[in-house]
Structures are given as C-alpha cells and as structure tokens.
Amino acid sequence: MTVIRDTIDRLLSRINAIGLDGEGWTRPSYSELESAAHDVVADEARALGLAVHRDAAGNLFARLPGRDRSAPAIHVGSHLDTVAQGGAYDGQAGVAGGLALIAALLAEGRVPPVDIVLTVTRAEESVWFPASYLGSRAALGRWSRADLQVRRSDTGRTLADHMRDLGLDPEAALQMPPPAPARFVEIHIEQGPVLHDAQESHAIVTGVRGGLRHRSARIHGVWAHSGGAPREGRADAVFALADLIHAMDADWAQMLAAGQDLAVTFGIVDAASPRHAMAKVPGEAGFCVDLRSDRTEALEAAHARLLHHVARIEAARPGIRFDLGAESRSTPVALSPVWQDALSRAAGGTLRAMPSGGGHDAAAFAAAGWDATMIFVRNWNGSHCPEEGMDPADLALAVGTLKRAVLAEDA
Amino acid sequence: MTVIRDTIDRLLSRINAIGLDGEGWTRPSYSELESAAHDVVADEARALGLAVHRDAAGNLFARLPGRDRSAPAIHVGSHLDTVAQGGAYDGQAGVAGGLALIAALLAEGRVPPVDIVLTVTRAEESVWFPASYLGSRAALGRWSRADLQVRRSDTGRTLADHMRDLGLDPEAALQMPPPAPARFVEIHIEQGPVLHDAQESHAIVTGVRGGLRHRSARIHGVWAHSGGAPREGRADAVFALADLIHAMDADWAQMLAAGQDLAVTFGIVDAASPRHAMAKVPGEAGFCVDLRSDRTEALEAAHARLLHHVARIEAARPGIRFDLGAESRSTPVALSPVWQDALSRAAGGTLRAMPSGGGHDAAAFAAAGWDATMIFVRNWNGSHCPEEGMDPADLALAVGTLKRAVLAEDA
Numbered sequence: 001m002t003v004i005r006d007t008i009d010r011l012l013s014r015i016n017a018i019g020l021d022g023e024g025w026t027r028p029s030y031s032e033l034e035s036a037a038h039d040v041v042a043d044e045a046r047a048l049g050l051a052v053h054r055d056a057a058g059n060l061f062a063r064l065p066g067r068d069r070s071a072p073a074i075h076v077g078s079h080l081d082t083v084a085q086g087g088a089y090d091g092q093a094g095v096a097g098g099l100a101l102i103a104a105l106l107a108e109g110r111v112p113p114v115d116i117v118l119t120v121t122r123a124e125e126s127v128w129f130p131a132s133y134l135g136s137r138a139a140l141g142r143w144s145r146a147d148l149q150v151r152r153s154d155t156g157r158t159l160a161d162h163m164r165d166l167g168l169d170p171e172a173a174l175q176m177p178p179p180a181p182a183r184f185v186e187i188h189i190e191q192g193p194v195l196h197d198a199q200e201s202h203a204i205v206t207g208v209r210g211g212l213r214h215r216s217a218r219i220h221g222v223w224a225h226s227g228g229a230p231r232e233g234r235a236d237a238v239f240a241l242a243d244l245i246h247a248m249d250a251d252w253a254q255m256l257a258a259g260q261d262l263a264v265t266f267g268i269v270d271a272a273s274p275r276h277a278m279a280k281v282p283g284e285a286g287f288c289v290d291l292r293s294d295r296t297e298a299l300e301a302a303h304a305r306l307l308h309h310v311a312r313i314e315a316a317r318p319g320i321r322f323d324l325g326a327e328s329r330s331t332p333v334a335l336s337p338v339w340q341d342a343l344s345r346a347a348g349g350t351l352r353a354m355p356s357g358g359g360h361d362a363a364a365f366a367a368a369g370w371d372a373t374m375i376f377v378r379n380w381n382g383s384h385c386p387e388e389g390m391d392p393a394d395l396a397l398a399v400g401t402l403k404r405a406v407l408a409e410d411a
Numbered sequence: 412m413t414v415i416r417d418t419i420d421r422l423l424s425r426i427n428a429i430g431l432d433g434e435g436w437t438r439p440s441y442s443e444l445e446s447a448a449h450d451v452v453a454d455e456a457r458a459l460g461l462a463v464h465r466d467a468a469g470n471l472f473a474r475l476p477g478r479d480r481s482a483p484a485i486h487v488g489s490h491l492d493t494v495a496q497g498g499a500y501d502g503q504a505g506v507a508g509g510l511a512l513i514a515a516l517l518a519e520g521r522v523p524p525v526d527i528v529l530t531v532t533r534a535e536e537s538v539w540f541p542a543s544y545l546g547s548r549a550a551l552g553r554w555s556r557a558d559l560q561v562r563r564s565d566t567g568r569t570l571a572d573h574m575r576d577l578g579l580d581p582e583a584a585l586q587m588p589p590p591a592p593a594r595f596v597e598i599h600i601e602q603g604p605v606l607h608d609a610q611e612s613h614a615i616v617t618g619v620r621g622g623l624r625h626r627s628a629r630i631h632g633v634w635a636h637s638g639g640a641p642r643e644g645r646a647d648a649v650f651a652l653a654d655l656i657h658a659m660d661a662d663w664a665q666m667l668a669a670g671q672d673l674a675v676t677f678g679i680v681d682a683a684s685p686r687h688a689m690a691k692v693p694g695e696a697g698f699c700v701d702l703r704s705d706r707t708e709a710l711e712a713a714h715a716r717l718l719h720h721v722a723r724i725e726a727a728r729p730g731i732r733f734d735l736g737a738e739s740r741s742t743p744v745a746l747s748p749v750w751q752d753a754l755s756r757a758a759g760g761t762l763r764a765m766p767s768g769g770g771h772d773a774a775a776f777a778a779a780g781w782d783a784t785m786i787f788v789r790n791w792n793g794s795h796c797p798e799e800g801m802d803p804a805d806l807a808l809a810v811g812t813l814k815r816a817v818l819a820e821d822a
Contacts, residue, residue, distance in 0.1 A: 191639035209638055227602070231664070267693055271677075272683055285680070384636065
C-alpha cells in the first residue's frame, strides 16, 4: 500500500518542518507552532476532500463519511505538541497514521462501515501546562474553570491567555457539552524497548497505567561537619534518602515477582544546593517519586510501602523528617477488549497485548466512556528526546492492521 | 584570672569587627581583611611589649622570651581567615587564647621556661585557595613553586598575585628555609557535638584525621521513560547510587563496631540537572564521597569496600558505569603523646582525649616533625556557619590548662 507509506512520510516531513530552533523538535502546547502543525493536517485533509472542523478549544476533526452515518464514528488520531527538545514521532505518528488510513480507504474506493474522523488534539504534553489531557478533555466537555487558569511553565501565563493569543475563545471551550461516546483509536510509539527487543513491529495496548506521584518531596536532617560529627547523632538527609530508594527498589522487585504491574522511579534527587559541600553532612535533600501501575490496588500497595519506609527511617534516624509534599494520582484505565479482539483478528492473532506506561489521550476518551484503544509502534532510543527512533514501515503495518479491522466490521 | 578572659573578649571583639558585609564572618585568605585582622593582633602584642615579626608569607609571630632562650620555643596560635559566611570562633579562638596565655604570664610576672611565640598563620581555610595549610607550610619552608600558582576560587587569580596585592614577596616566601622543629599548640573549637553533648569544656586532641575523597564522581546509566521502560533493562543511575550509599552506610557501622575510626559522608548528590525529570529514568548522577579516619589502614579498607561495591553494582546492573574521577588523600597525623600527658596532668587527669575530624594547622607542624598538640574547646550549632557557638569561659579554661602545663615544665 504505497498510499499509506507515502501519506505517512509526507505528513511526518511536513509536520516536523515546524518547530523551534535547537536540538530535536519543540512545539509547545497552545503555541503558534502547534497551530501551524494543525494547519498542515487541515490542508492535507482538505486535499483528500474531507470536511474539516475545529472545536472551540482548537482540536481538529476531519471526517470521512461511512455507510452508517448514525452509528458511533471511529475517531483516529493523536496530538502534535511535543516536549522541549522532543522527538519526531511522539504524537506525530498517530496523526500521520490516521490520515494514512483515510487516504488508503479513499484510494481503494472503500466506504467504511461508519464515519472515520481524523482527530488531532491539543496540549497532550503536560510539561507545558501541568494538567493532563487538556485538549481531549475539552473535546469531551470535561473542562472546569480551573483548567483555564493553569499557567504554562515557560511563560507563566494562563491557558486562557495563550488560547486568546491564537484566536481561540476559552469561555466557549469551557461551555462545550460532552459529546455522545463514540470510538477512539490512537496509534503511538511505544516509548519503551519491549517491541524493539522482541523484534515486533506493533502491538495492541490493553490499558494505560495510572500514577501516584510526589513531585516535590523533601528530607530535613541536620547540617554538620563531615569530619567532626560522630555517626551517632548525625541526621544525614542523603543516607536517609538512599535508605528509602534502596528499600523501594527491593520492594518493587518483590511486587513484580508476585505478579503485580509496577514501575518505581526517583527521577530527580537533589542534594546539590549551594549549601551542600564535600565536607558537610547534608542537612537537606529533595526528590520526586513516580509510581505507575495498571491497577489502583498496586499503586496503593506501593505507596503504603513508601509510607512505611518513611516512618521506619524517621524512627531509626533521629533528626530526620520527611515532607512528601502534595501527591497527585491518575487512575489506571482499561482499554477496549472489543477493539483488542478485532485488532488481534485483523493481524491474524499474532499481536502482542501490553499495557502503556505513559499517559495518552486514549485514556481520557476511555475514562469518558468511549470504546477506546491504542496501537503501539516499535521505537528505539527512548522517547521525549531528539534521538527517538521509529521506522515508518512499522507505522504503515499498524495502519494496515487497523484498516483490516475497520473493514472487517462490514462482514 | 580576669586577664585571660578580658584578653579573649577584647581580641575576639576587635577581630570580628573585621569582615565582609553579609551574614556571619567572611575574611578570605590573603585578603586585606585577613591582613587587617593580623594587624589587630600585632597591635595587641606590641601593647604587651612583645617583639612582632612577620615572615615573607605574611605569617605573624609575637615572642615572649623564656628562661632558656636556646630551648625549642612553644608556638601557640591558629589562623584568622574564615570560610564565606563563617563563624566567630573557627581560628579566632586559638589566636585569642594564645595572646591570653602570654598576657596572663606577664600579669603574674611569670617568666616561662622557654620562649612562647604567638603564631598567627595565613590561609588555613582551603575553600579560597584549594591547597591545605598554605600559611603553615610556608612558615615550615615547605612551599613548592606550584603552591604560588594556585588560584583563589572566587577571583581566579593566583596566590602569588594576591600576595603581591598585600605587599608580600612570593619568591621570598618560596625560599624560606625550614626552621628547626620546635613545639606547637593550637586551641580550636571542636566543630562537632561531642564535648557539648558530654558537657565538657575542653579536651586534648590525639591526632588529626586523614581523608580519602572523590570530589567529582559520576554514574552513567541509560535515560528512559519512567512509564515505558520495564525494570529489567533499566540502567537507573539513582538506584545504582542509592545502592552504593546504602552499602557504605552499613559498612561504616560495621567498621565502627570493629573498633576502627571512620566517617563516611556523601556531601553532594546531584541527579537534578535540566535533563532530569519526574517521568524519566535518570541516566546520570553525580556525587562526592569523603572518607575520614585517624588511620591510613582504615581509609584504605573503606576505600576498598567502596571499590568492591562499585564493581558489584556494575555487575548487577548492566548499563551502569561508575566514573569515580580523581581521588585526593591526606595522611592522618598523630599529635604529641608528651603534650597529651602534660596537658592531662595540668588538668588533674580529667580531660577527654579525642581525634580531630577536621584538618588544622597543627597537622602541618606535626608532619614537619614538631612536637605539636591541639586543645579542643566545646562548641555548638556546628561550624563554618554564622550560628557557630562557643562560650569564652570555656576558652579561658583551656588557656588555664595550657598555662599550668607550661609552668609545670619548670618543676
């Protein structure tokens, strides 16, 4: 199907020509650059003869009519914003894949059983506005007034301000009613090494892991002279933190061995302020911890162990006090078993089914009652970085699987 | 002895009136401020009728003649530079105590058995010029040409340049011959909580701990997505570092239990660069480690354990690689058992004998073959900080002990 591959290559190339200067690709949420990337998709969709619609929040929809216009449509898409110095595929691949599906159906003269709606969301990367799935939630009629007041991390200005800059109407977006639940498919790079290591081109996603996070935890101890302070009497914040991390590492292995899904990451550890020095017992340390699982019970169990260790360490090390700060939670979301069956059949039963560690728009749609699924495409060199790698041929195979699943609904 | 207490109070007050604006006391090494503090001591010494001499490196000597002018003199003193935003006693206490000893002998009309030389060194705080005991080593004829080229951390200019600013002759300082070994006594705050906790005013120091340090070690791992990367396959630099710190904490307890003297401090831990993030498996971490002991064998044993753990962790965690960087060592120095006996007798056998964790000028004199000792004075609120606390009455008791020991030599 050269039309699938051609569409993918052309769209990725046109979208990735847009971004800030510097390493990798940078298109902030609700920026002119994100809008320009949406314009490329609108242009391509109109060239295929599709009707293009934008909602008040700036999400884009391009509709290919199906045979049954009254049945729930199949939305296919992803987002076009990126993290700072991100990669060429996170988000882009799903949009290119959605358009390629429609282009292939048109090229073959196949009318799909229901409407296919290419869906391009806004503001999926929460590094800019620290709130999850902003664009999707707007489209789903799920914004609260507080969402409009979230400030972009680089500019310090509110979401409402940035929307107005782009000619969007924040109040109108806030008033959008929830649409009737339909169907949603997001193709996305895996952002992990599983498919690459297994030499598999794509896979079905069973659910999106939830998270439980302390983003700005601190340990308070007592500053002292590294030569003068005896071991007894020290309240060393770094030793206390190492104790916690080491214990959570062991507990994580134990929970995995017991068959629970879990990931534990201490992404930032900071005992490197101007006050820290080689010859000082550290009296302070900062850290963040990110727990992820496909089951809320496992998140709570891991969190209980974290709290247990904090209490144990405070008791064992007089002078040490943890301040875990605010915790934020996102609920694990199960994706559609109906879609899973359909995609599996379309691929001849050969597709791996796996959870998604990262959060995705599909989770917002699933949480709103949509019949939602994801297809992961093999990638390498990590994600959210300029080195992020993907073979467009793998994406084309994923589109092929989706196309067969959609057309099989006619049978 | 009100003359002891009066001298202490007046000298501390006059010296501590000199310093940079801002929190605490700041008198950089080889600065006009350090020179001004020396001038106060010269003024006070001349007021007592002492002959004042400065060597080419700017160290100050004020001599009270003793009965036996040919016997090795007893040098008593410390330094007057401070760390940035340091305290009111680290260094100052020893100089004030030395002058108070001489003032008391004069007030009582006692001629000491040998010459007493108040000795005020330069550049003891190596945060300015990163080289140990610069002033003392100059006085001991132990400078190398490389010492003159050491650059001050704040100005970036060489020691030679800063000396010339103060009217000193670096070449002449470099040429000073080693003097015949004599005797050296340094009174200094403890910089630790031992005496404060034990409610003891002062103690005899048995030796100055040596150190073995890695000042800029790094761990290299693999960056990954915290949700997408499975546990197997991760190379998490923070988990690896926590493993090392936790293991060294346990080994430290074990070595102490086996009767070895040791302190283990990871004063800086840095996994907080712009690239680190809550949702990323950390691919890099920096740290420093400071091992201290009164025995070289214990330092080497602790270092061997560190290297053992590094190798173990690298083997257990594929993708993790430690780069410990340069190591710097200072040799533990034993202080005089003869002085220890004399001071102990002078105090009626009640004084604690303890090692010094921090480095001090006395170590340089001992290393040059001098009969050197230290007296620790109780302090609190740590050291090298504005809160550094000391009771001048404790310092007066220490001077009293020293005076009795000196006069007992007549017997």
